[in-house]
Amino acid sequence: MDQNELGLRYRFAQGVVREAGQMALDRYRRRESLAVERKGRQDFVSEADKACEAFVAGALLKAFPEDSFLGEEGGLQNAGSAATWIIDPIDGTSNFIAGIPIWCVSLGLVIGSQSVLGIIYNPATEDLYAARAGEGAYLNGKRIRVSGARRLEEARMGLGFSYRRPVQDHVKAVSACLEASCEYTRFGSGALGMAFAADGRLDGYYEAHINAWDVAAGLVLMTEAGGWCSDFFGAPDTLIKGNVILAAAPGLVEPLRKLLAV
Incomplete structure (x- = not known):
């Protein structure tokens, strides 16, 4: 095209x-x-x-x-x-x-x-x-641009949750953020979570499983705003089955990947 x-x-x-x-x-x-x-x-x-x-x-x-x-x-x-x-x-x-x-x-x-x-x-x-x-x-x-945050103790993450994954996965992510002094918020809309990360209201967004229709728009928003996203469409059948998503401001990519094991 x-x-x-x-x-x-x-x-x-x-x-x-x-x-x-x-x-x-x-x-x-x-x-x-x-x-x-x-x-x-x-x-x-x-x-x-x-x-x-x-x-x-x-x-x-x-x-x-x-x-x-x-x-x-x-x-x-x-x-x-x-x-x-x-x-x-x-x-x-x-x-x-x-x-x-x-x-x-x-x-x-x-x-x-x-x-x-x-x-x-x-x-x-x-x-x-x-x-x-x-x-x-x-x-x-x-x-719009992503935030300039570089330290987890200065950051606020959006954390999504889906019953398609064990509840303990979400509990583990929340616990990891709090132990790292990283604040978190859950809105109930993955698309808006990605949008807020793209314009710097949040410093990143994570969900252990999200569907393609919740994240397809947010992926390009985040990357075009200067952020980083995990390779959502890199795994087989993600268009239908969904995948994990981690989106982050550049200064938090490695700390968040390590924290959330993505």
Whole structure:
């Protein structure tokens, strides 16, 4: 895919994600009336998730019929392309249905094993993060950079948790951070955790297992903001099965890799 084609997708995706975010925000404001289903332990899906994903999928597949599309709710569509859009229509659904304004629409474009576009939008705060490989990372049009932290005792990490891994794995990560005097925060949205690490609100983000739709956009945001990410797509079948993720400011990469055994 040449740079003109990538640029077209970058611009188009931002508009689609904004529109999907406003659809989600409308439903968030009347969330008491939404149908909610339970998919697993502490894993929910609302009719807002499904509606927003269907809207984004329809728009992208119409505009770029040669691309593939992977959604958290609808799975893989139009399989076979080297370029795959990956969406979490509402990352942080538990927050969404509880009325906590920490959720977002996350959309990434992956070519081969590289995340080349990332859009993360939190409609509640009107924050739009956008990044394109080789072109930098932005928040509402302003260039962002990762933090300059170099010592764990000065750092604050975002730590995610998934029941797909033993609870003790998360306990071990929390304990390791606290023993190193490294603060931690858990938001309930891996995509926003990655975005906050990209703009220096956090100094890094770690999750023992995260799905591709939660992290595809954050990978390019983080690297374009000057940060480092573990090789999420380097293992087989991570598009479907997920993987561990560690993202960090440059000065914390080695201390965090050692601390969290990544």
